[in-house]
Amino acid sequence: MNAFSLRRVGLALLAPAIAVVVSVIVTTIVIAAVGSSPGDFWSAMFSNPLPRIRVNVVNQTAMIYTSAVAAAIGFRMGLFNIGLEGQYLMASFAAASFAGAAYVGGFLNVGLSLLIAIAVGAAWAGIAGILRTTRGVSEVISTIMLNAIALTLVGYLVDRYGVHEGNTVRTTKIAAGDMVKGFTPYQARDGQVWALAIIAVLVGVGFWVLLNKTRFGFDLRASGQSESAALASGVNPKRMILVSMMLSGGVAGLIWMPALFGSAGSYGTSFQFGLGFLGIAVALLGRNSPIGMLFGAVLFAYLSAQSNTLTFSTDISPSIVQITQGVAVLAVVISYEVVRRWRARLEQRVVSRELAGAMGATA
């Protein structure tokens, strides 16, 4: 039994290991191909990160991880919520507008803003959910469309109702007293670890509990594994699709909240695009498991943050890590498939041997 589970763990780790090796090789080849030095690259990437970068890694990890959990909620039941990008954009804008308007003060303002972010994210995802359950529209297409609509809609709203400053436009700044700053681990110039990064921890733990400890989580996993079996077991598939789509969107709404209340203070040029797609990538990388995604989020955050040092010490552009990230995702999904097939063949050989043995004995 022990050896059995040891081997299972080994096989589970095999796929990510292959993926890391492949993405290292591809990255090295690409760097060498354009005439730069891979050695410089790797030594810069593996150098001891500066305090500023360490802070940055923590903050980015929190946001990427929240996004990954949002994606995983969908993936776990076989839904592709490609629309995280639009959901957290809408939610961030709504929350920033509300918080900036200062209808209430202090923690109440923060709390209500977070709730609004969740509600708006859930509602925007809910559109795709309703289209899927009532009209049979694939959520992949509808969420892609909703991403584009969100982008232009928010662009319009902030332009129309926002504060113009020279060439830029943003929502009203949140009052300094309503910000949730965080703590300063190093010196002031190295920045702060945002207090609301704690959202990622809560979301991660919540996801794990939901998935493994609740009836809803069981229904969710059952639906993801076998829609037909879930239906026969009493799951209402339409309700399940809508609820998990909205849950996914609600979590997505929280993605940028640490940054909003930690440093940005308004929706504007400081808004960070692309966290939704990074979250999807990390969810794939971490196989939708709360722990796996944590490793993935740290890896991605580290690659992005540490790559900034490349501009000082090498002639290599930091955007090389985007290739590394993309290749890692593709490599990990492929190698999981390869390992799965390899395991099936292994099992086949073992079973055939046993059966052949049993037959020899009876004959």
Next chain:
Amino acid sequence: MTQQPAAVELRGIGKRFPGVIANHDVDLSIRPGTVHALIGENGAGKSTLMKILYGVQKPDDGTIVINGGEIELKSPTDAIEAGVGMVFQHFMLADNLTVLENMVLGAEKLHGIGDDARAEIRRISDRFGFDLDPDVLVERLGVAARQRLEIAKVLYRGARIIILDEPTAVLVPQEVDALFDNLRELRDAGNSVLFISHKLDEVLAIADDITVMRRGTTVGTADPKSATKRQLAELMVGSELPSPETAESTVTDVVQLTLDDVTLTDEFGRNLLSDISLKIRRGEVLGIAGVEGNGQSELVETIMGMRIPSSGRITLGETDVTHWHTRKLRESGIGYIPEDRHRHGLLLDSPLWENRMLGHQTQPPNAKGPWINRSGARKDTSRIVADYDVRAPGIDTPARALSGGNQQKLIVGREMSGDPVLLIASHPTRGVDVGAQAAIWGHIKRARKEGLAVLLISADLDELIGLSDTIQVVLRGRFVGTFEPSAVTPQDLGAAMTGGEAA
């Protein structure tokens, strides 16, 4: 005796898949110009063997000899070249393409994809009375027409050896007769036909030779002129047929399930079920007999709340449950053994203890409020594994790793847990070994004695007759006859099932 070499000769064929040996030591010889029947139970390895003969799968051992020459079939292309054609059990047609497109696909070199091909299709269609229009979309064809198209496809490619895998499973009796006429014509035109079935009447009606398969290997041959159904059946099962006979009646007066004029309509307005009425009392087993596809699945899904009837009433005990959803029905004590355990009954990649929860995830011992009760579920899984003799390394083993019989025993154990008031058992012993079959029969009988009401759907008429207190025959979504098991033979049931004799 035969001077001519056999059309097909298989020697020592073997094939293994993850977890099963599908074929081993298969020997088969087909005389040219004959209809040869290959019979065996579901899961005996017939379909795998046919895929090997058609080059879809490569055998691990053995040799294939066609018209006297040994041949290696790497793909269907090789088989087609050797003159072998195959009509699959699940039709291999693209709905969104026309008859012509389906026909010429892969054989474009023969007559092109235009008017020459159209003319050739018409010629074949007229020659054998197939009645096929080349320019109709396949999605508009009925089942029988699709099958004729499949046969025509084979002929279009010039095949002389035609394999038909369970061709009658989806046909109504008249269509079966028409098919047999086609097959005789094909034979008389000098083709060899390999006919795969587990329906003995049909085999005796059409075959010139019979080979029997059991548990992945060929176990004997028979002459249709002298063989009886009983002999063939015993060859297929490998022993005296186990008899599921029940002891004395345990039927009570308490009605557990009532259906009043239940009608179910599909989205095109066709009736899938028409005016179904039935009553099952506590301690009673009601058997449903019928050719597959006559509304059995729909009946089960309607009772289980997976479909909502368009009219009529379903009552469980005293309660009207017509519009209830599956979960609520399950919570009120309905156990459900689905006909396709892989699709509806199990989460194949989940451990056994999670599979024990499936369908009962809201009930004790699996749940406490909104929470899962992991230890409760695990403890109860161990109980089921012990009580129902589920052979598994442990309750953390994924369900996929179990054999069909053990998977089914787990499902039966699960559905009998928690004191159900009604059990819906759809083909409870399909594809399981004889040992598991006897065990499952035992469990149903015991539960019946304890007052369980059971709805039993089965294609195995002996099983139906042996276990049921009453048998209803369903034909095209309608009940067409009621039988007393003590006074009925499989032949009577068979006649009623095909509309030969409505009681």
Next chain:
Amino acid sequence: MSTTTKTPATPSLLERLTKGWFYLALLGIAVVSLVRIVTDTNDLDSAGTIRAAIIATCPILMAALGGLWAERAGVVNIGLEGQMILGTWGAAFFTYHYGPWIGILGAALLGLIGGLMHAVATVTFGVDHIVSGVAINLIGAGAATYLAEAVFSDYNGGGPRQLVGLDPPTNITIPGISDWSLDLADKHWFFVSDIASVVAALTTRISSLSVVVFALVALSAFLLWRTSFGLRLRSCGENPQAAETLGVNVIRYKYIAVLISGALAGIGGGFLALVSSSGYSANQTGGRGYIGLAAMIFGNWRPSGLLAGALTFGYTDSLRLRDADAVHALLLLVALGLLVLAVLRLVRKQVEGAIVMGVAGAAILAWFLFTDSVPREFTVMTPYVTTLFVLALGAQRLRMPAADGKPYRKGSAG
């Protein structure tokens, strides 16, 4: 007894519409002309607008056509966006060194590499198509950004995020017809001038690459529907198991389809870099790969349909860069269109659809009547909102290849 129903393959609504395509186009032009005159916005269909619309259409059309090839063989390719981005870089790089036509081939090559990755992942290894597509979009965007920074920075006219001053493929003007039709178009007569605008746009400084793009659509339609190669390829998208049992090498056809798909998307990217603008710039595609996918779905997985879809999206895309009044006039056009569709549905007794469309049409009409301008952002949204509407109202009537997006493994037949 026969269960064969002898109805011929009835064409879908869309097919019937595209068969009467010519008349429909004429009718459309008449309506546009009417709206133009009523609202007095000549820019609604001036030769300049139509020319811009064609330029905006071509990249979307290439992406849509790429999507068609892949999905007809049963592979969903949402990696089009990434393949397109690779194409923009490839076009810039190869044009800089070898001129525009080699540049286009370079764009196709880079797109093809993106397609190859998708084919390896989905066809050989059976990875989920959406998952692989998402990964390829990440890789495509990352690779183009990195390669541009690494390579273009040292070029003339280049920088880390751009490369300008590239030679475009030649423009074609047909001397006589061009001048004559331009004159006629400027008269602003009802109907005649509108036709003249179209002719003028097609004969005046039209990019030779646009001609290639439209030729590729026609060529694809021919290859996919009139040859045995196309039949085999489509059979892989409808029922690969059946195709396998008939000796079709499904894996090979899927590979061919996905490679062509990537190459076409790459050409679409090349068009963006060489014709739509005068060079490469970072993130040039702006989601056009996705719009192409939408145009393909909108067009019911058919060449004529996706052409109509791409033209619609291209037109709205181009209009936002032109006269603001034209955008406002577009509202009237959309309102009329919706009301016509509503009546059509009512005639066919599809009450639900008729009500939805009628209400939407009336709302837009009211919007037109009570406002003087439309925010530009709303035009940008149009293709996406339209797609959602089409899917919501017509998803049941859309017919995607039956085995689209499903993993296939050799030996799974039977």
